[in-house]
Amino acid sequence: MSDDYKLDTLAVRAGIERSQFGEHSEALYLTSSFVFKSAAQAAARFGNQEPGNIYSRFTNPTVTVFEKRLAALEGAECCVATASGMSAILSCVMGLLKSGDHVLCSAGVFGATVQLLGTIMKRFGIETTFVSGTSIANWQGAVTPKTRMFYLETPSNPLTEVYDIAALREVASKAGALLVVDNCFCSPALQQPLALGADVVIHSATKYLDGQGRVLGGAVLGKRDVIYEGVLGFLRTAGPTLSAFNAWIILKGLETLGIRMQAQSASALELARWLEKQPVIERVYYPGLPSHPQHALAMRQQKSGGGIVSFDVKGGREAAWRIVDNTRLLSITANLGDTKTTITHPASTTHGRITPEARAAAGIGDGLLRVAVGLEALEDIKADLARGMR
Ligand SMILES: Cc1ncc(COP(=O)(O)O)c(C=O)c1O
Numbered sequence: 510m511s512d513d514y515k516l517d518t519l520a521v522r523a524g525i526e527r528s529q530f531g532e533h534s535e536a537l538y539l540t541s542s543f544v545f546k547s548a549a550q551a552a553a554r555f556g557n558q559e560p561g562n563i564y565s566r567f568t569n570p571t572v573t574v575f576e577k578r579l580a581a582l583e584g585a586e587c588c589v590a591t592a593s594g595m596s597a598i599l600s601c602v603m604g605l606l607k608s609g610d611h612v613l614c615s616a617g618v619f620g621a622t623v624q625l626l627g628t629i630m631k632r633f634g635i636e637t638t639f640v641s642g643t644s645i646a647n648w649q650g651a652v653t654p655k656t657r658m659f660y661l662e663t664p665s666n667p668l669t670e671v672y673d674i675a676a677l678r679e680v681a682s683k684a685g686a687l688l689v690v691d692n693c694f695c696s697p698a699l700q701q702p703l704a705l706g707a708d709v710v711i712h713s714a715t716k717y718l719d720g721q722g723r724v725l726g727g728a729v730l731g732k733r734d735v736i737y738e739g740v741l742g743f744l745r746t747a748g749p750t751l752s753a754f755n756a757w758i759i760l761k762g763l764e765t766l767g768i769r770m771q772a773q774s775a776s777a778l779e780l781a782r783w784l785e786k787q788p789v790i791e792r793v794y795y796p797g798l799p800s801h802p803q804h805a806l807a808m809r810q811q812k813s814g815g816g817i818v819s820f821d822v823k824g825g826r827e828a829a830w831r832i833v834d835n836t837r838l839l840s841i842t843a844n845l846g847d848t849k850t851t852i853t854h855p856a857s858t859t860h861g862r863i864t865p866e867a868r869a870a871a872g873i874g875d876g877l878l879r880v881a882v883g884l885e886a887l888e889d890i891k892a893d894l895a896r897g898m899r
Contacts (some may be wrong), residue, residue, distance in 0.1 A: 594713020
C-alpha cells in the first residue's frame with residue numbers, strides 16, 4: 510500500500526492480503542500449522558529457501574496483517590507481534606542484549622517493567638540503572654562502557670513525564686546503545702518515536718491499539734536487522750507470539766485508532782483543566798496542560814496530550830481511595846486505553862509490587878490517581894469524580 514496514505518487510511522487498510530475467496534474484512538486464520546504440497550516443499554520452507562507459513566509460533570497470516578498495519582502506522586521497516594506488552598519488552602531485551610550488558614531505564618516506567626529489568630533480567634547478568642527525572646544530563650551521567658540500551662516510556666505511566674527522544678538519541682548513539690521507546694500512552698496516532706530518532710518502539714497492544722479492553726497483545730518495531738535478526742529469533746523459539754484471534758481483534762481496534770485518540774485526548778484535556786480547579790486536587794499531571802513541566806516538548810513531539818490524566822489528591826491514600834470508592838460509572842481497574850474510562854490507584858496496584866524506594870524515586874505518592882479517559886460524555890465522568898471529592 511502507498512506510503513503516501515494518511516494514518517487514518519493506513520489504520521483501516523494497510524497490510525490486507527485477501528485469500529482466494531476475496532473476503533472484504535480481514536480473514537481470521539485459526540490454525541496452528543500449515544500444510545505443504547510435498548516433503549521437498551516442507552524442507553524448502555524450513556530451510557528458508559521458500560517463503561511461506563510453517564507454524565503459527567513463527568508466522569500466521571492474520572498476525573502478519575496486524576504486523577504490516579502497525580509497521581505502516583509507526584513508519585517502521587519491520588514489526589513483530591507478541592502475546593502482550595510485557596512479552597514485547599522481554600523479547601526486545603532477550604533478543605538484543607546479552608549477559609554483561611547494561612541498561613539505562615527511566616525510573617518512571619510501568620511497575621512490571623521495573624520488575625522485569627531490575628529483578629528478573631539481573632538474574633541473567635543484565636544490569637539496569639534506573640534514571641530519575643527527565644534531564645538529559647542524568648542519562649548522560651549514568652552511561653557506563655557496558656550500556657547497550659536506553660529504555661523509556663514517553664509519556665510515562667502514570668506520571669506522564671515526557672522525554673526528549675531526539676536529545677536522548679544523541680546520547681544513546683554516542684554510548685553505542687539502542688534507544689527503545691514504549692509508545693503505549695500515545696500510540697502512533699499521536700506520536701511516532703522512530704521518526705524522532707528511536708531505534709525500537711514497544712507497544713502494549715492491550716491498550717489503545719485494541720482500544721476496547723478485550724485482548725492482550727504487544728509488538729516490537731524498528732529496522733529490519735534489529736527486529737528480524739534480533740527480536741524475531743528469540744520470539745519464534747521461545748514462543749510468546751501473538752495469537753491469530755487476538756491479532757484479528759486488535760486489527761479491528763486499529764481501524765478506529767485515530768478517531769478514538771482524538772476524542773479521548775480532547776476529553777482528557779478538558780478533564781485536566783477541570784481537575785486543576787478542584788480544591789481537593791494538589792497537582793495534575795497532563796502533558797497538554799501549560800502547567801506540565803515538559804508541556805512545550807510534549808506539544809513538539811506529540812499531536813496532543815493523550816487520554817491519560819493523573820493527579821495527586823490532598824489527604825493521601827485515604828482521600829484518593831474515597832474518590833475511587835465513590836465512583837459509580839468509572840471502572841476501578843488497572844487497564845487503560847479502553848473506551849470505558851478507568852480509574853487506578855497506582856501505588857497499591859500497577860506499581861504496588863515495586864519497592865517503596867523505587868516508587869518514591871518514580872514520584873508515585875499515596876495520593877496519586879490515574880484516570881484513562883474513555884468515550885463516555887465528559888460531564889458524566891466529571892460528576893462521577895466530583896462525588897468522592899465532596
Ligand atoms: C506503558 C506500559 N507498557 C507496557 C505494559 C505492559 O503491557 P501488557 O499488560 O500488555 O503486558 C503496560 C501495561 O499496563 C503499560 O502501561
